[in-house]
Amino acid sequence: DTIKLEPGKETNMVLLPKFLGILVFDQANEGAQEAHKELANPGKLEFTGPTPENSTAGQIEIMTTAGTQKQGAVMLSNNAGDQIVPAAEAAQAAGTKVVTWDSPIPGGKGESVFVAQVDFGSIGTVMADMAMDILGGKGKMAVLSATPDASNQNAWIESMKAALAADPKYKDIELVDVVYGDDQAEVSYNRALALVDKYPDLGLIMSPTTVGIQASAKAMQDEGLCDKVKVSGLGLPSEMVSYTMNGCAPEFALWDFRDLGYLTYYTAYGLATGQLKGDIGETFTAGRMGDYTIEADPGREGAKRILMGPFTVYNKDNVEAAAK
Amino acid sequence: MSRLFSWEGFLFACLAVIFTFNAVAAPDFLSISNQINLFQLSIEKIILALVMTFVIINAEIDLSVGSMMGLSACTFGYLVQMGTPAPLVILICLAIGVAGGFFNGWFTARLGLPSLVVTLATLIGFRGLARVMLEDRGIGGFPDWFAALGQRGLIGPVPFALIAFVALFVALYILLERSGFGRKTYVIGSNRDVADFAGIDTARHKIIIFTMSGLAAAFAGLLYAARVGAVRGDVASGFELDVITIVLLGGVSIFGGKGTLVGTLLSILIVLNLRNGMALLNITGHIQTGVIGLLLIASVVIPRIKLPSLKPEAAA
Amino acid sequence: MGLISRLSPAALRILALLAVLAVVLIFFATQIEGYLNGRLFNRISSSVAIMALIATGQTLVILTRNIDLSVGSVVGFTAFATGSIITNHPDLHPLLLLAYAALLGTAFGAINGALVAYARVPSIIVTLATMALYRSFLVEYSDAKSITTNSLPSWLTDFPNLPVFSIGAMEFRAGFTASLAVVILVHLCLTRLRPARALFAVGSNPEAADMAGIDAKRVVFAAFALSGLMAGLAGFMFLARFGTITVVAGLGFELKSVASSVVGGVNIFGGSGSVIGAFLGAILVDLLETSLVRWAVVSEFWREAVLGALILLAVATDTLLSRRLARLRAKKGDTK
Amino acid sequence: MKPVLALRQVSKNFGMTAALTDMTLELFPGEVHAIVGENGAGKSTMIKIMTGIHQPTSGTVEVDGAPVVLNGSKAARLRGIAAIYQEPMVFPDLDVTENIFISATSGLLLNRSAMRRHARELIARIGMTLDVDRIASGLSLAEQQAVEIARALSQDVRVLIMDEPTASLSAHEASELRRIARALAADGVSVVYISHRLEEVFELANRVSVIRDGKHISTKLISETDPQTLIAEMVGREVGNYFTKMPSTATAETLLSVQGLAVDGVFEGISFDIKRGEVLAMAGLIGARRTDVALALFGMLKTSAGTVTYKGQPLKITSSRAAIDNGIAYVSEDRRKMGLAMALPIRWNITLATLQKYLSPLGLINTGAEITTAWSYKQKLNIRTPNTDIAVGNLSGGNQQKVMLAKWLNMAPDLLIVDEPTRGIDVGAKAEVHALIRAFTAAGGTALVISSDLPEVLALGDRILVMREGRQMAIIDHADASQESIMALATGQKDAA
Numbered sequence A: 001d002t003i004k005l006e007p008g009k010e011t012n013m014v015l016l017p018k019f020l021g022i023l024v025f026d027q028a029n030e031g032a033q034e035a036h037k038e039l040a041n042p043g044k045l046e047f048t049g050p051t052p053e054n055s056t057a058g059q060i061e062i063m064t065t066a067g068t069q070k071q072g073a074v075m076l077s078n079n080a081g082d083q084i085v086p087a088a089e090a091a092q093a094a095g096t097k098v099v100t101w102d103s104p105i106p107g108g109k110g111e112s113v114f115v116a117q118v119d120f121g122s123i124g125t126v127m128a129d130m131a132m133d134i135l136g137g138k139g140k141m142a143v144l145s146a147t148p149d150a151s152n153q154n155a156w157i158e159s160m161k162a163a164l165a166a167d168p169k170y171k172d173i174e175l176v177d178v179v180y181g182d183d184q185a186e187v188s189y190n191r192a193l194a195l196v197d198k199y200p201d202l203g204l205i206m207s208p209t210t211v212g213i214q215a216s217a218k219a220m221q222d223e224g225l226c227d228k229v230k231v232s233g234l235g236l237p238s239e240m241v242s243y244t245m246n247g248c249a250p251e252f253a254l255w256d257f258r259d260l261g262y263l264t265y266y267t268a269y270g271l272a273t274g275q276l277k278g279d280i281g282e283t284f285t286a287g288r289m290g291d292y293t294i295e296a297d298p299g300r301e302g303a304k305r306i307l308m309g310p311f312t313v314y315n316k317d318n319v320e321a322a323a324k
Numbered sequence B: 001m002s003r004l005f006s007w008e009g010f011l012f013a014c015l016a017v018i019f020t021f022n023a024v025a026a027p028d029f030l031s032i033s034n035q036i037n038l039f040q041l042s043i044e045k046i047i048l049a050l051v052m053t054f055v056i057i058n059a060e061i062d063l064s065v066g067s068m069m070g071l072s073a074c075t076f077g078y079l080v081q082m083g084t085p086a087p088l089v090i091l092i093c094l095a096i097g098v099a100g101g102f103f104n105g106w107f108t109a110r111l112g113l114p115s116l117v118v119t120l121a122t123l124i125g126f127r128g129l130a131r132v133m134l135e136d137r138g139i140g141g142f143p144d145w146f147a148a149l150g151q152r153g154l155i156g157p158v159p160f161a162l163i164a165f166v167a168l169f170v171a172l173y174i175l176l177e178r179s180g181f182g183r184k185t186y187v188i189g190s191n192r193d194v195a196d197f198a199g200i201d202t203a204r205h206k207i208i209i210f211t212m213s214g215l216a217a218a219f220a221g222l223l224y225a226a227r228v229g230a231v232r233g234d235v236a237s238g239f240e241l242d243v244i245t246i247v248l249l250g251g252v253s254i255f256g257g258k259g260t261l262v263g264t265l266l267s268i269l270i271v272l273n274l275r276n277g278m279a280l281l282n283i284t285g286h287i288q289t290g291v292i293g294l295l296l297i298a299s300v301v302i303p304r305i306k307l308p309s310l311k312p313e314a315a316a
Numbered sequence C: 001m002g003l004i005s006r007l008s009p010a011a012l013r014i015l016a017l018l019a020v021l022a023v024v025l026i027f028f029a030t031q032i033e034g035y036l037n038g039r040l041f042n043r044i045s046s047s048v049a050i051m052a053l054i055a056t057g058q059t060l061v062i063l064t065r066n067i068d069l070s071v072g073s074v075v076g077f078t079a080f081a082t083g084s085i086i087t088n089h090p091d092l093h094p095l096l097l098l099a100y101a102a103l104l105g106t107a108f109g110a111i112n113g114a115l116v117a118y119a120r121v122p123s124i125i126v127t128l129a130t131m132a133l134y135r136s137f138l139v140e141y142s143d144a145k146s147i148t149t150n151s152l153p154s155w156l157t158d159f160p161n162l163p164v165f166s167i168g169a170m171e172f173r174a175g176f177t178a179s180l181a182v183v184i185l186v187h188l189c190l191t192r193l194r195p196a197r198a199l200f201a202v203g204s205n206p207e208a209a210d211m212a213g214i215d216a217k218r219v220v221f222a223a224f225a226l227s228g229l230m231a232g233l234a235g236f237m238f239l240a241r242f243g244t245i246t247v248v249a250g251l252g253f254e255l256k257s258v259a260s261s262v263v264g265g266v267n268i269f270g271g272s273g274s275v276i277g278a279f280l281g282a283i284l285v286d287l288l289e290t291s292l293v294r295w296a297v298v299s300e301f302w303r304e305a306v307l308g309a310l311i312l313l314a315v316a317t318d319t320l321l322s323r324r325l326a327r328l329r330a331k332k333g334d335t336k
Numbered sequence D: 001m002k003p004v005l006a007l008r009q010v011s012k013n014f015g016m017t018a019a020l021t022d023m024t025l026e027l028f029p030g031e032v033h034a035i036v037g038e039n040g041a042g043k044s045t046m047i048k049i050m051t052g053i054h055q056p057t058s059g060t061v062e063v064d065g066a067p068v069v070l071n072g073s074k075a076a077r078l079r080g081i082a083a084i085y086q087e088p089m090v091f092p093d094l095d096v097t098e099n100i101f102i103s104a105t106s107g108l109l110l111n112r113s114a115m116r117r118h119a120r121e122l123i124a125r126i127g128m129t130l131d132v133d134r135i136a137s138g139l140s141l142a143e144q145q146a147v148e149i150a151r152a153l154s155q156d157v158r159v160l161i162m163d164e165p166t167a168s169l170s171a172h173e174a175s176e177l178r179r180i181a182r183a184l185a186a187d188g189v190s191v192v193y194i195s196h197r198l199e200e201v202f203e204l205a206n207r208v209s210v211i212r213d214g215k216h217i218s219t220k221l222i223s224e225t226d227p228q229t230l231i232a233e234m235v236g237r238e239v240g241n242y243f244t245k246m247p248s249t250a251t252a253e254t255l256l257s258v259q260g261l262a263v264d265g266v267f268e269g270i271s272f273d274i275k276r277g278e279v280l281a282m283a284g285l286i287g288a289r290r291t292d293v294a295l296a297l298f299g300m301l302k303t304s305a306g307t308v309t310y311k312g313q314p315l316k317i318t319s320s321r322a323a324i325d326n327g328i329a330y331v332s333e334d335r336r337k338m339g340l341a342m343a344l345p346i347r348w349n350i351t352l353a354t355l356q357k358y359l360s361p362l363g364l365i366n367t368g369a370e371i372t373t374a375w376s377y378k379q380k381l382n383i384r385t386p387n388t389d390i391a392v393g394n395l396s397g398g399n400q401q402k403v404m405l406a407k408w409l410n411m412a413p414d415l416l417i418v419d420e421p422t423r424g425i426d427v428g429a430k431a432e433v434h435a436l437i438r439a440f441t442a443a444g445g446t447a448l449v450i451s452s453d454l455p456e457v458l459a460l461g462d463r464i465l466v467m468r469e470g471r472q473m474a475i476i477d478h479a480d481a482s483q484e485s486i487m488a489l490a491t492g493q494k495d496a497a
């Protein structure tokens, strides 16, 4: 029995990204606004976030204030790791539902449910597979991540390591190093080149962050290394299209943040208006996106998730269309 | 008084305006819980601001406080996870704070390197040590009593950290405004040579102040760990600038020798109320920092506005 | 000894710094095989090009006993604004675009300068504030869009890596050559032009400068405006080199540029120092960072710790070294 | 003849203090115009108005008979008005050459070799020897002064104002300077000469104006007046002639005995005894390194040889703290750098060296006792200030000097080392300071007085130690000492007896 969410119930909600000024978070906001109109919620939907250099403290602050304001729900793309937990639990105690999206609370405490863009386990497999056919089944690869503290990047890297270890078909792919570009163009760019210098026979740089992947691609292109060292990972079609077309980054993956925002809003609305309990097994209809079910999160002990999926892998054939 | 406002006067006026505005505009503002949250959310920064006041009056600066907070918090997480008893770990962390502060002080006072440079290096270095310990891990699950200390009220709804802040303010106020130590802090900040000739061991004094700063930062790091219940490598990064902003807004002269803890307290209250008010009105982070920035400049310019009549020269 | 007594303290600093640089190079050469080669030069040169400009501007400000913490935000904003202009008007003339970036940077710098020089607000307060303000402007202005490489004309994105000339495997690329030229130009002005000396005078003793009939206000204002200009140019280079610009562009450049300057022997209390020194300082910091990533002995996570230690070491040795040499000189000076 | 520069009814207030009221003064080309007045009379303030540093609260400044607004020293310079200030103003990071030409405006490009040559000429013209490539931070006060004079001479001046230029000069340089002043006047420059040394006023000036409490008292041809009248006009009362030497109060007990004291490359072979109650004066030219000897005795300079016996015990002083604990005080010659924290209250400065006395067991300051002390010194030394809580930087040079003395007298030292105790102090205050030193020794204190002012040396010293270029030339008894004999030793014309 799928729950159909009854529109028009009033509840104020906050969409809280890691920080403001990043394209994907704005896309998520668009999705949420779309859902907000669809569900004709008389309440307010606030899109507010901290500054980049003050992300952790800022998210904690906004989460705390949300509780004080008696917000119906906070939709959080968590950048504070478990440091957000006390604030989130306090907010929930004050009756504010906490729904995470994009990046969950690692320990799973203080959150009602996590709207997962894709299955974190499968991200590992997808990245491993991309590495597989870019390297032609054999070669050295290095990871260029965001910051060492980005919990979802860390989770994805772990799951990729697991995938590589699990299946013997990956046995000839060697993960030589993991470095961090702090999600800043210049750092990522220099790290990428340093990797090439450090490992003369490096075949692939895998970067599970939109900043890192394009910086690496740019670096390889600028130094004319594209035919030696390929780049892959998670990136935005609009940023990656040229590199995919010229072969620097033959393949990369991402999901649709607009949909993610849309689905997250539906979930949060359902919980905030009491139409969803947030129990495992509950199934509900999320407007144009169809039915979704709350399930146990395989990645996080005792946590719950809603799996959006699917995952789009971009290459020469589909990237240009997506970049539009 | 030919000035339009004194600095403190100006700050106090600001505070009054902000407070009333908040009270009117945001219904939840005056609630006990919000008033406590308002302090709790930046309790570490405001504790650091108290000690930073000493450092800057002494004509030095300590950019490494944020990183030292991180180092102490991460050490705590690391050792607790290794199973070391928490009380012991707390002592170790405080010891690290003392050591780090002494390090800054020694290079500044004895070797004669500018503190801006020394603490810029340790800003990177201390952070690095924290990083070495925790690498890419986040650590949580601290003892309940520890978490409770950071997250629940100790006396009624008032948490330990807030009490510590008040106590610390009183103690430091007496130390700076009433004691010989405070007097020396001003004199050294105003003209170190004169202090040297008056038989004051200025190097020792500076080292003590840097050590205080390191200790306070380590303590703040522990408070932070307790408050958020988890730590990782980037804890408190960038805090130093907020702390310095508060102190300067409080009217402490960056050139040393001038400033009061009351000024710092006023500016603490202003910044906290301003931020909280804007947060309650859902004003985004970068606008908040922008406003604080403007206020920072205004707080220097506006007191300078002279009444048209009798103009005083700046004293030689 | 005779030589030392003839060299100016400034020259001594540069020598000390070059010594430190050499030591670092030799050390890593023993640690990393295939280290000392043209490739290393190309890496460092092209990545230092941007910081060199910023550090130069920072030095001008520090010379006047001030500091500019807003450079990072200025770089970020100009990079973005320049990017969006060229995105919307792809056929804009390169020089116009460059002028736009320069102008923007100078404007920001002028605001800082006006507040410091004429409103007499301490520079650290002003630039601490404008650092936040300019960054806020960027977030507002960008409205969460980001500039992407493929929306930029190829002349812009190719520019930094155009080989101008090369010595053996060492390529001098346009980006590096350009900023090197700027650095040298500024250095020549500082040492040869009469008005430029006022910069040192004001930093050395503001009161005396006033009484010597130097318009200290104007000098300080100019220093900040120039620092803004340098940041503007750096923003242009940043855009050209990295293509993708988000709201975090240039974050943390302020402290890095200060680090470069002081490592380069610029006296943080004003009055003495050289842009060549700052340039070498920037190179040293950059060299350490890249080399540490390549050094197998320390893990990725040791980088910051070691970097901090090395910066302190560099500054300490440089200071003590030039102090000792200066003292030797003074002694000689007395005995005649 | 039309005055080149004139003040008409000029008044200047600093907040409540009226530094100048209705000041009128005319300066003519080719004259040396001396200006005398007590500390705080308003001399420096007047100068700063002439050079555009301060703007008059009311009244007008005229150049060549036309009223002008001098906003900033640049405007003044463009009209050929330059000044040498009481406190030397050099750029520590720049070398001597650059210091001299820093305010030059001609030419965009610098021609270093030419500048260097020109700099050497100027220094030579002042009759100094100084390495023009030396960084200014190492310069002694006198050398700094020389740089300033050279700077003023470097551009063609029509009015050259000297605010106590000889305060930090010894007799030798002082006479050189007077020669320059005369030469300039001969070239048609109008020289304004502020000094507390009446003898040089009478030697040098054509006309002299007296200022008291910011008001113009008189302007006379030098021939129409005499020292006693001037002094009377300055202080508005008769002052006892302070040159008369009081009988020695020395006792038999040796307080301090120094044997072969030396600091590498600075000075060597300093040996002397001081008896309790005695005043030992140290004479010498600038650069004689008397200050360094003092610094060594005060533990601020590491000695390389020699022994110090103090109160019968061998004593090794390694820090100012140790010196102070042993009852040794040092009153520096450089108020701004080592003497006073200018931005802090007078009271804080007075009790600084003796802070311990005002601390409760808990380390808290007993403000009441502090105020009493500060106030008593304000009375005793009659320091001109409404109260003791204002920043000492607001006081006139002379009054600052008194505050510095108060700081050290307050520790009731056994040995009081005073370096140029009356530099920039007017006759009235000078007499007071001398009286203070005498009273101090009479009460059993012992004093080591470093002075470049020979009359002062003779007025105070029971015995006189003459130094030259870091070496001790001789110790003369007051009985057989004269300005001539001291000069002879100080300049090396006569060798150590």
Ligand SMILES: Nc1ncnc2c1ncn2[C@@H]1O[C@H](COP(=O)(O)OP(=O)(O)OP(=O)(O)O)[C@@H](O)[C@H]1O
Residues within 6 Å of the ligand: B313, B314, B315, B316, D014, D015, D017, D018, D019, D037, D038, D039, D040, D041, D042, D043, D044, D045, D046, D086, D384, D394, D395, D396, D397, D398, D399, D424, D425, D426
């Ligand atoms: N910047 C200032 N602010 C306030 N008061 C000042 C300032 N400068 C001078 N005064 C006051 O103005 C009066 C005149 O000072 P001035 O320095 O002109 O005296 P002077 O004649 O030069 O004394 P001296 O011979 O000791 O140098 C003094 O009472 C002094 O306290």
Ligand SMILES: Nc1ncnc2c1ncn2[C@@H]1O[C@H](COP(=O)(O)OP(=O)(O)OP(=O)(O)O)[C@@H](O)[C@H]1O
Residues within 6 Å of the ligand: C334, D138, D139, D140, D141, D142, D168, D170, D284, D285, D286, D287, D288, D289, D290, D291, D292, D333, D419, D450, D451, D452
């Ligand atoms: N050539 C020099 N190089 C470096 N420092 C010097 C030099 N000459 C003087 N000084 C410093 O200046 C201060 C004043 O000493 P100075 O040379 O004037 O000898 P002096 O006998 O003390 O002369 P006076 O006491 O009359 O000024 C001392 O601290 C001394 O160290």
Ligand SMILES: [Mg+2]
Residues within 6 Å of the ligand: D043, D044, D045, D086, D163, D396, D397
């Ligand atoms: Mg004077």
Ligand SMILES: [Mg+2]
Residues within 6 Å of the ligand: D290, D291, D292, D333, D419
């Ligand atoms: Mg001396």
